[in-house]
Amino acid sequence: MLEFIKQPWHWAVSGTLIGLIVPLLLILGNKKFGISSSFRHICAACFPGDIKFFKYDWKKEVWNWFFVGGIVIGGFIAANFLSNPGELIQVAPETVETLKGYGIKDFTSLLPADLFNWGNLFTLKGLIFFVIGGLLIGFGTRYAGGCTSGHSIMGLANLQKASLVATIFFMAGGFISANILIPLIFKLIQ
Amino acid sequence: MSFNDHVETAEEIRIRHEDTLCTNESKLVSSLWWYNLKYTLVGIIFGIVFVKAEIISWFRIQEMFQLTSFFMYGVIGTAVVVGAISVFTVKKLGLKSIYGETITFEDKKLNKGQIYGALIFGIGWAITGACPGPLFAQLGSGFTVVIVTIISAITGTWIYGKFREKLPH
Numbered sequence: 326m327l328e329f330i331k332q333p334w335h336w337a338v339s340g341t342l343i344g345l346i347v348p349l350l351l352i353l354g355n356k357k358f359g360i361s362s363s364f365r366h367i368c369a370a371c372f373p374g375d376i377k378f379f380k381y382d383w384k385k386e387v388w389n390w391f392f393v394g395g396i397v398i399g400g401f402i403a404a405n406f407l408s409n410p411g412e413l414i415q416v417a418p419e420t421v422e423t424l425k426g427y428g429i430k431d432f433t434s435l436l437p438a439d440l441f442n443w444g445n446l447f448t449l450k451g452l453i454f455f456v457i458g459g460l461l462i463g464f465g466t467r468y469a470g471g472c473t474s475g476h477s478i479m480g481l482a483n484l485q486k487a488s489l490v491a492t493i494f495f496m497a498g499g500f501i502s503a504n505i506l507i508p509l510i511f512k513l514i515q
Numbered sequence: 516m517s518f519n520d521h522v523e524t525a526e527e528i529r530i531r532h533e534d535t536l537c538t539n540e541s542k543l544v545s546s547l548w549w550y551n552l553k554y555t556l557v558g559i560i561f562g563i564v565f566v567k568a569e570i571i572s573w574f575r576i577q578e579m580f581q582l583t584s585f586f587m588y589g590v591i592g593t594a595v596v597v598g599a600i601s602v603f604t605v606k607k608l609g610l611k612s613i614y615g616e617t618i619t620f621e622d623k624k625l626n627k628g629q630i631y632g633a634l635i636f637g638i639g640w641a642i643t644g645a646c647p648g649p650l651f652a653q654l655g656s657g658f659t660v661v662i663v664t665i666i667s668a669i670t671g672t673w674i675y676g677k678f679r680e681k682l683p684h
Binding site for chain 2: 330333334336337338339340341342343344345346347348349350351352353354355356357358359360361362363364365367368372374376377378379380381382384385386387388389391392393394395396397398399400401402403404405407408414415416417419420423424432435436437440441442443445446451453454455456457458459460461462463464465466467468469470471472473474475476477478479480481482483484485486487488490491492493494495496497498499500501502503504506507510
């Protein structure tokens with residue numbers, strides 16, 4: 326059984342399990358699937374300032390922190406106990422070639438370790454890939470009213486037009502970023 | 516012991532529902548805090564799926580946007596279909612939560628945020644290789660530096676809140 330779980334999963338299996346989170350949260354307590362809201366509740370709880378947008382009863386939403394806390398634990402369990410060490414990750418050969426052209430050498434884990442490490446924190450790489458990237462995610466998801474979970478999965482599943490528009494522009498932003506901005510960024514940092 | 520006895524005003528409820536799809540509609544939240552541990556359990560399952568599905572992979576996100584692999588489209592597409600069938604079923608059968616509460620759905624109005632905000636998030640998604648959920652799973656899976664990305668995302672959310680009134684909606 327464990328050996329079966331340890332191998333990489335087919336996309337249909339993963340997609341089905343992610344989709345089932347939607348009814349699971351609904352049935353457990355009438356909760357809507359979403360993750361970016363957790364960032365907002367932290368703002369509301371810790372530094373609301375004098376900002377109206379953060380003046381609400383965040384205690385009503387603590388379930389969301391329990392949920393994202395679980396995701397961190399789940400990530401730990403999967404990486405440490407449910408993976409085959411040393412097994413190479415799967416990346417399309419064309420993308421490997423493109424990324425090698427950008428100077429990425431490490432294809433052994435889910436994130437390029439030559440980019441995502443503490444040593445890069447106070448460099449231009451760190452500024453762009455951690456700090457600016459994070460700011461764009463936090464600002465953009467809230468402005469859009471949700472992220473991939475809230476809009477693209479929960480919202481689309483509930484047939485919301487706003488979520489369809491958001492998903493189209495998430496993808497548009499990603500295409501611009503991956504094909505125009507990221508090549509430029511790698512030129513800049515090399 | 517009750518965690519939260521505060522009675523929300525209509526204005527507070529309105530603000531809490533602003534710019535978000537993910538809200539708690541349950542009236543039972545003043546129950547004991549450890550009731551929330553079941554969401555941790557769901558989160559754990561979800562975190563495991565994120566890692567095993569390689570959705571937290573920066574490489575998979577590059578593939579998706581470079582159109583060199585079907586993988587991520589397969590994952591997200593399947594999730595949407597399964598989610599949609601589930602929501603349809605819940606509505607059709609009028610299912611209730613395990614506490615007997617009616618499951619409710621809210622319609623969201625379209626605004627300009629779903630264009631500008633979504634574009635901004637999309638750019639960040641490809642750079643970091645993660646949307647918010649996978650960020651937490653990346654952190655758990657051992658890429659501890661991602662905590663910086665999460666703190667930055669919280670900061671970005673705060674900046675949005677600060678300038679919200681000045682932005683086109």
